Amino acid sequence: MEDEQGMSERGPARSAPRDSLFLLTSISTADGIDLGKARIRNLSATGLMADCERAVAAGTRIELELRGVGKVSGSVAWSREDKIGVAFDEAIDPQLARKPVAAAGSQQMPDYLRVHQPPRARR
Template structure:
């Protein structure tokens, strides 16, 4: 039923529904060693698939930052060239990563920028 398509670049079966999206993040080891940048292509409660700027081997423990969620720990479940699949150590709410950054919220804006914004 797959019409003869080659599925060799896919990882193991997923256990949770996935959302397609594009988010940028940086990967690092738990010890803090940088593993490069990654572009997240899809995200679920239990993991993600991403394109990496360099190969990261399967079995590597990683930490990444997700907008709206924060720091997430996981393990590279599979790796094929520059693509990886990550299994999270703990489930997340993937919808939090989709929430837009509030344009009117200045709570995180440094004081020196707030005064410039008021003058406009």
């Protein structure tokens, strides 16, 4: 079922392969107005699809923070209820979002590489 703009029920055609994942982020307008949390369902070099806490209108300029990638800006290409499709202003490497994020201070040497000293005798 296509309309005159060439969009199917799933939204406009994608220009890059998508990678399914679940990431939580916060979305704001380019002016810094908080639009709430979003759960990213799939990600590509040129955009994403997300479930939002509330509806965000198509055409809205947004910014969001992607784990492993950093701040990303773009515009809402389509919007249906609480789901949005975002087209990024600049291409990203979506695989960076899949890399594990180490907690602060967790960059310690593994136990098997540490020099173990025998317990000290009590006096």
